[in-house]
Amino acid sequence: MRxxxxxxxxxxxxxxxxxxxxxxxxxxxxxxxAPQAVGSPAIGNAAQPQLSVSSRGVLxxxxxxxxxxxxxxxxxxxxxxxxxxxxxxxxxxxFVNWADVPSVMRLPNGTIVGxxxxxxxxxxxAYDVRLSYSKDDGTTWSPSxxxxxxxxKTEHGFASLFPMGDGLGAIWLDGRNMxxxxxxxxxxxxxxxxxxxxxxxxxxxxxEESVVDxxxxxxxxxxxxxxxxxxxxxxxxxxxxxxxxxxTARLVNGKWSAPAAVHADGWKIAACPVNGPALxxxxxxxxxxxxxxxxxxxxxxxxxxxxxxxxYGAPIRVDDGGSLGRVAVALVPDGSAAIATWIxxxxxxxxxxxRRIERNGARSAPITVAGLAAGRAxxxxxxxxxxQELVFAWTESGTGGAMQVKTATARVP
Numbered sequence: 001m002r003x004x005x006x007x008x009x010x011x012x013x014x015x016x017x018x019x020x021x022x023x024x025x026x027x028x029x030x031x032x033x034a035p036q037a038v039g040s041p042a043i044g045n046a047a048q049p050q051l052s053v054s055s056r057g058v059l060x061x062x063x064x065x066x067x068x069x070x071x072x073x074x075x076x077x078x079x080x081x082x083x084x085x086x087x088x089x090x091x092x093x094x095f096v097n098w099a100d101v102p103s104v105m106r107l108p109n110g111t112i113v114g115x116x117x118x119x120x121x122x123x124x125x126a127y128d129v130r131l132s133y134s135k136d137d138g139t140t141w142s143p144s145x146x147x148x149x150x151x152x153k154t155e156h157g158f159a160s161l162f163p164m165g166d167g168l169g170a171i172w173l174d175g176r177n178m179x180x181x182x183x184x185x186x187x188x189x190x191x192x193x194x195x196x197x198x199x200x201x202x203x204x205x206x207x208e209e210s211v212v213d214x215x216x217x218x219x220x221x222x223x224x225x226x227x228x229x230x231x232x233x234x235x236x237x238x239x240x241x242x243x244x245x246x247x248t249a250r251l252v253n254g255k256w257s258a259p260a261a262v263h264a265d266g267w268k269i270a271a272c273p274v275n276g277p278a279l280x281x282x283x284x285x286x287x288x289x290x291x292x293x294x295x296x297x298x299x300x301x302x303x304x305x306x307x308x309x310x311x312y313g314a315p316i317r318v319d320d321g322g323s324l325g326r327v328a329v330a331l332v333p334d335g336s337a338a339i340a341t342w343i344x345x346x347x348x349x350x351x352x353x354x355r356r357i358e359r360n361g362a363r364s365a366p367i368t369v370a371g372l373a374a375g376r377a378x379x380x381x382x383x384x385x386x387x388q389e390l391v392f393a394w395t396e397s398g399t400g401g402a403m404q405v406k407t408a409t410a411r412v413p
Contacts, residue, residue, distance in 0.1 A: 033339070033354050035369045035392055035408040041075035041082040042405035047377070048096070049393040049405045051384035052105035058384050058391045061088075061104035061114070062405045063096060070094040072116050074104040074138065077391060082407070086138040088114040095119055095127035098376040099221060099274050100157040107163045109202075111135050115161060115170070118144075121153030129159045129172050133204065147198035147206065150176040155193070158276070160224040162231060166202035169251075171195055171212060171222050171233050178218075193218045195235050195249075197256065213237060213259045217244050221276030221380070228284055229308035234277040237261070242270045246277045246290040250309055262303055263315050265292040275325040280385075284308045285335030289318065291325025291342075298323045300342040304359050306335075316361050319344050319353075330385035332356075332412055339390060339412065341383040343372065352381040352394055356413060369408060370394055377403060388412045 041060065042049070048063040060082070061074040071090035075082045088104060095117040102116040113133040120128045130144040147170050148156050155175035162169045177191040195212040217236035224233050230252040237247040237259060244267055247259040262277070275291040286309045289302040300318035305311060318327065324343040331338050337358045344351045350372045356364040369392050372378035381394040390410045398404040 032364070033356065033367050033390065033410050033413055035354070035367065035390075035410045037406065037408045038081065040393075040405050040407045041085050042073070043085070045398075045402040046073075046405045047395045047403040048098070048101045048379060049382050049395060050101050050103045051382045051391060051393055052103060053384050053386050054106035055108065056106060057386045058389075059104055059106055059112075060391070060393055060405075060407065061102060062393075063102060063116075065096070065403075068092050070096050070116075072102050072104070072114055074112075074114070076106075077386070077389075088134075088138070088141060089116060089130075089132055089144065091116075091118060093119045095157070097157075098379045099219065101221075101380065103159070103161060105161055107168065109166055110137075112138055113161060113168055114141075115159050117157050123153060125155040125175065126153040127155060127157060129156050129170070131168075131170070133168075142204070145204075147172065147200075147209065148174060148176070148196060149209065150174070152176045154178055155218075158219070158221050160222045160233070162224045162226055164199055164231070167204075168200045169224075169231065170198050171224060171235075172198075173216065173218070173222065173235075175218075192216075193238070195222065195233065197233070197251070210256070212249050212256050213247065215239075216247075217272050219272040219274050220244075221274075223277050223279045225279035225281040225286065227281045227286060227308040232279060232281065232286065232309040234262070234279050234288060234290075236273075236276060242268050244269055244273070245292070246288070248279075248288065248309055262288050262290065262312050263301070265294070267292045267294075269293070273325070278327045278329040280329050280331040280338065281309070282331050282333060282335050285331060286312075287329050287331045287338040288312060289327040289329035289338075289340055289342075291323060291327060298325060298345070300325055300327050300340075302327075302329055302338060302340055302357060304338070313359075316357055316363070318342050318355070318357065320366060321346055324350060326380045328381070328383040330383060330390070332385070333387075335359075339383065339385060341369070341381060341392070343378075343381065350378070352392075354383065354390075354392070354410075364413070370396070370406065372396070385412065 159172035220236035
């Protein structure tokens with residue numbers, strides 16, 4: 001896999017006092033986001049955190065490793081803290097990766113659904129998306145099943161799940177058109193990676209599988225959000241000229257719109273940056289965040305939409321001096337601003353940062369949530385918003401080389 005280099009350092013968890021920001025000649029006071037560490041439900045050798053939000057609050061999932069055994073676990077955030085960890089599934093033939101991460105989410109009807117990645121063949125990137133659901137809060141789980149039915153031993157991963165009525169929708173990167181031996185290094189004649197969509201009804205019967213985008217970046221995470229007018233999928237497109245900007249497609253009245261760029265960054269790179277977009281929506285208000293490179297510097301941006309993702313405003317810079325991306329974003333309830341996180345690289349150290357960004361471009365001062373471990377072991381830091389509570393999750397190196405998933409919370413200012 002040819003990818004951009006990753007640079008990581010270390011900082012401690014901090015909180016920052018109220019700060020000032022200035023916009024359009026007016027100085028205003030913005031209350032600081034003050035993350036506070038909370039005990040994590042993930043114990044043992046844990047990594048690959050993911051967060052999802054339902055009407056009950058935030059759900060954290062992760063992979064726990066014991067030797068060659070991988071176990072997908074989850075816990076939910078309640079008024080009294082995290083619940084005890086519960087197990088979704090485990091296996092010794094899983095594909096476990098720092099960027100292609102499993103997930104667990106609760107659907108509106110209370111059903112919990114999880115996904116993980118399982119090897120399908122001997123090639124490095126031969127693996128499938130496996131799905132399972134529980135109707136009794138995670139006590140028992142259905143036999144696992146797959147949303148893709150091409151039968152090829154190629155990559156199927158980077159899935160994003162979302163509710164669709166009483167059923168489930170999913171998008172994923174699908175490598176059925178790529179040569180198995182090409183992997184991620186082939187950039188000519190190897191076929192194209194695609195984004196596929198699958199839908200399951202309330203009885204868990206798959207009723208659709210279709211293509212969202214026929215040529216995309218081979219290993220950048222996807223994102224999905226649901227607006228009052230339908231679903232939006234985001235991914236890193238790949239043109240014939242190797243322009244790899246962030247595109248979205250909208251599922252409206254059962255049909256996917258033609259993919260369109262959130263912003264024409266024009267980033268040309270003949271390799272996968274392993275840096276996907278983030279989305280959040282409330283009604284017709286949407287915010288998208290992404291990573292790109294300009295003048296040889298990594299930068300993170302976000303843009304707001306007031307028409308359910310049909311069009312987006314001008315990009316607003318998220319970072320301050322140089323970003324490694326791996327963004328997350330959450331729209332505040334009234335749609336007036338977004339909370340954004342990213343990895344900032346400064347003073348030879350990497351910092352998991354957060355700030356509030358208003359629709360008019362005004363930004364609060366950045367707050368460092370935590371420092372990150374060296375290398376890709378730090379994975380993707382996560383952030384989610386439920387009500388007025390922000391929840392953060394990230395990975396740190398523990399004792400004896402084991403990894404630990406850490407969590408923190410804050411109130412929306």
